[in-house]
Every structure is written in structure tokens, then in C-alpha cells.
Amino acid sequence: MDHPQSARRIRAYMNPYGVTRLHLRNPWVIAFFSFSFPGFGHLLLERYLPAIILAGWEIFINTKANVNSGILYSLLGDFDKAKEVLDSKWLLLYVGIYMFTIWDSYRKTVDLNKQYILADREDAWMPHMRISALDINYMDKRNPLLALVWSVLAPGLGHLYVHKIVTGFLVFAFTVALIFQSHLLPAIHQTFVGDFEGARALLDMQWTLYLPSMYSFIFYDAYVTAVEDNVLFEKEQSQFLRTQYQHPSFPIPEQDR
Template sequence: MGTTQIHLRNPYIIAWWSAAFPGFGHLLLSKYLRGFVLFVWEVVVNVHANVNLAMVYSFQGEIEMAKNILDTRWLLIYIPVYIFAIWDSYRTTVDLNKIYLLAEREEHPFNTFSISPLEINYLDKRNPILAVIWSLFVPGLGQLYIHRIVTAFFVIVWIVAFSYYSYGLQAISLLFLGEIQKATSVLKPEWLLFFPSIYGFAIYDSYVNTVENNKLYEKVQRKYLKVNYQDPTFKILKGQKVK
């Protein structure tokens, strides 16, 4: 159902994505179940605690309104899980980097082609810029382009949910009709503020994984050519120039 691989990652970048939106750091690591749980938890608790709404009021300078609207019954369980998501994604990245280095030394063969009743998946080179462009149109399409089916399905479902509950598409329609005041009034900011995070994640994830898939494709090609075509007696001496 997708192309999944382990490669070197910067633990601080993964932790930053978990800080931007709990679950994203784990999804970047292909830790899907943990990522899905943390993502859904973030949406449910954020909406009930009015975190996004409080952020909007604080941006407008209405600090008292922001404090009054926060629901502490939900807010106090928000903080520890939020910190856990950041810490766990950092810790997992460090562990996976160690596993990657061990796997590199083993030179384990890769499965580059698979056929199942639902899908055909194969390793191929793709254009990272094209993955970004598709993600800009609709988050999730970039993941479909590089065959990350699970992430693509998850992102597309949630972008539809955020669009529906934020009235974002309705606001865009009113904006095109010139009804700016009405377009602003229909928007639901507590849902609208989820868009920057999910758009940014979709673009970053599709670009990085396209680049890494391309590296893996070239690595598999090099190994195939070496095993099947290179003369076993061929050696490059130290300091020798290859013509």
C-alpha cells in the first residue's frame, strides 16, 4: 500500500513538525498508528479547549478574551501529550538513524516491485517539484504521486473535513463574488487555523520522500549493475584516476 523506507533524518526537524502539529513528526517517520492517534487527539482537544480560537484573539491583542475562552478542562490534558509527541518523535528519529546505519553495513537487498490485489507498486524516479505542485493543489495528491497511499488517504480525508467545518471553500466563493465582509464572517477560525500546518506538512513530506525515493532508486541501480555487469576482478586502486 505504499513505499516506506528508513533514511537519515534530522531529529530536530522531526521534533519541530511534532511541535507544529502533534502526529506529523511520527507520520514523517512512517509511524502511522502513533501519528494518527496523536493527530486525531490534537484536533479533538484543540477544538474543545478553544486553543485555535484563543490564538486568534491573542493575535488581535484581545488577551483577556483569549484567556476567558480557553476551557481548562481540556487544556490541562493538552500540554503533557503535546510535550510527549515532541519528545517521542525526537527519540524515535535517533533510534531509526542508528538502525539505518546498521542496515547500510549489511547491504540488505531491497524489494523494488510488488503486486497485490489492490495495487501495483514499484520503485521509480519522480520529480520532487511536481510532488510539491500537486500538494499545493490539494494536500495528499503529492503523496499519491510518490505512492504513499496511507498518508495520502489520511491527509485528503482531513483536508476535506477542515474545508467543510471551516467554511473555507464557501468563503472563497464569496470572495470571488466580491462579498469580502460576508466571506470573512462565515469563516470558522478554530478550524481554519489547521490549514497552514497540514498544507506545510503535505508539501514537505512529498518533497523529502520523493528525493529519498530517488536516492534509493539510484542505489538499487548501482548495486544491480555492479552485481550483474561489473567484472569481479575490477578494482580501483587508491589515487588512480578513472578514465
């Protein structure tokens, strides 16, 4: 049975598939991930529905407008080719939502930081364990480096380690789709056998350029989630011990000076 919640705001919501938590975030970091891949900033804020909508829109409209191909040719200095591949009919539709995504993720981070400060000051109650027929979730100490290592080995494994099931499924599905569309694995095989020209010919750069942003997000989010899980675990333990074991009139011994 849940502990009665007297605080106006909550610091965390737990279900068997993950923990949605408030904690202090750097708005510029969130805005950067929205800049690198629209939807990722909202995913870092654990706003899953807007993140799915924006990330899906990014892949659709970016592919239609050939934005990544235009970026590639611009970086290579071939501006005429960049203008040729860009589809202006779709590009103009892309810009407005892209700017909104960055602005909204920054604004929402500032707002949620304020909510966290108020919730922390109110000493809001936090859940410890949730059980369902499909899964079990509980607060525990987790190693951030292990979360990072598992994410390096395979996208999504680090998120499964920190019990962030929804995000783990999303990043795994997105990454597999992007790797397949970019022909990355055949290109890696050709590289290993020394056929560098064949590898370059196989790669579809329109899809390949999604992958640096994807992997940066996966590594960062898995590591930070493990760190914040540990902070939340310590706060919940402290709150439990204060409310259940420490008598209000318990004398605190003075420290020797």
C-alpha cells in the first residue's frame, strides 16, 4: 500500500517499466539534443509522446527534404550540389517545427527544474517498488559506467540495465531501422576486407548522418539515468529512515570541535 502523499508535487512516478522523475537538468544540454535530433530533448525530459511524434516527424521530413544530404555536401564545400539535392517544398515545412522543438525543450526544462526544486523542498514522497504480471521495478544502486558500456555494445542494453524499458525499446527500434537504411553493416564488412571504395559506395549518407546524434543520445541518457537513479535511491532511503526510525525528540549529539 502506498504511503499517503501530502506534498503538492511529486518527485518521481514509478511503474513496472520505468521511473519518470524530476531532477535538475541543464536547459542548454536538452536544447542541444533537440538541435542534433528533434525529439531527443523531449525524450531526455521523459516526455515520451511528444518525443515519439517529433522524432518520427524528423525522420520523415528530413528524408523528404534531403536535409542530411544537403548538410553533407555543404560540409564538403560543394554548395551547388547541396542546393541541388535539397527539396525546398519540404524544407520550408521542416524549419518551423525544428525551431519549435529546440525552443520547447529549453522552455520545458526550465519549468521542470522549478517544479523539482519545489517538490524537493516539500520533501515529496517517493515510491520504492512496483510489481505487475509482466515486470518488477524497484529503486536500486546502479553503476553509470556499466550503463555506458552496455550501450556501447548494443543500443538499448544500457537502458534495460537502468530499467528504462520504454526508452530502451525506442532507441533500439530507431537504431536498427537507421542502421538497416544506411547499409552500415555491409559497409563495415567491406571496410574489414579492405574494399574502402565499395564501403563508401554502399553507405547511404542521408541515413548514416542520423547515427552520430542517435549514439550520442544513447550514451548520455543511459549514463545520466544511472546517476539520477542513485540520487533518487539515496533520497528515498533518507526519507524512509527519517519518517520511520528517527524519533522527533531524538537528541543530536554535538560534534567535537
